[in-house]
Amino acid sequence: MTDLHQGATLWFTGLPSAGKTTLAHALGKRLTEAGYDRVEVLDGDVAREHLTKGLGFTREDRDENVRRIGWVAEILSRNGVVVLCSVISPYRAVRDELRARHESEGRRGRFIEIYVATPVEVCAERDVKGLYARKTSGDLATPLTGIDDPYEPPLAAEITVPTHQQTIDESVEQLWQALRP
């Protein structure tokens, strides 16, 4: 696959509590330990503080959120950084748009889509942020992806990670094996 030393965007997409952020940080650590000295995790929730405060959860706002993170990832990756983005990014069209933008500079393979394919039942069970519980109890006013808001899975992700069928370490190992040159 792509030589990560040239910079790349690893785009983790999936439902809330699928394990995107956990895997992004774990893989980032592994990359750093392996000697990659330019590694950044861009977390969708953190970005909402710094880049997209004020945006809501309509399709339009979600897409704008994804575009902004994608724009930053593009600049970083073309400067040799391995950027691990953990963002629900529920809509296929905008993910494909990011891929096209990344590759428009003639650098195929610089956008790597990683589908964290945890089924919604398992995500709801994990419920790291308590969002599924709040949705069930009627306490969450905003729409929740996978429950009452769409999630469009990738049709041709470079890597699909079944986190419900393996441990975190096994998932990281899977990613590592798939990504290393």
Place this chain on the structure above:
Amino acid sequence: MTDLHQGATLWFTGLPSAGKTTLAHALGKRLTEAGYDRVEVLDGDVAREHLTKGLGFTREDRDENVRRIGWVAEILSRNGVVVLCSVISPYRAVRDELRARHESEGRRGRFIEIYVATPVEVCAERDVKGLYARKTSGDLATPLTGIDDPYEPPLAAEITVPTHQQTIDESVEQLWQALRP
């Protein structure tokens, strides 16, 4: 001064039409020619398309605009990129906030403030985007920095460039001499 090869944010502040973007691009080119392979110009106007669409020109919105660009610059510069930011950034407090954030990771000198100190009369004469003329004719509804909106010059910029007293080449040479290790 700072070793730019370690990454740094060069923050060009000044009035509209002061010459910030021109100098940022010219210095960026000079850096690239000198062998720096990670150089990015972040232009305030471009950022308004990608990062800050929807923000206006109140103090609050201007500060948020500056903070977002600063956040991106911080990530880039800590990954070894020389980031040249050309942003009016009229308020001193938020510029100082960016400096503090950049230096909070124990890397003094990573935020370099460049005051493009062109007087308002000269800026209005150049009027690259026609903003001063529109303001005079009453055609510009939003406040214009330096005319009916404040600009707070830096009190201790690392470099002050008097573009009204020298050519563009001389200004770039001044910056180059001040910045090279």
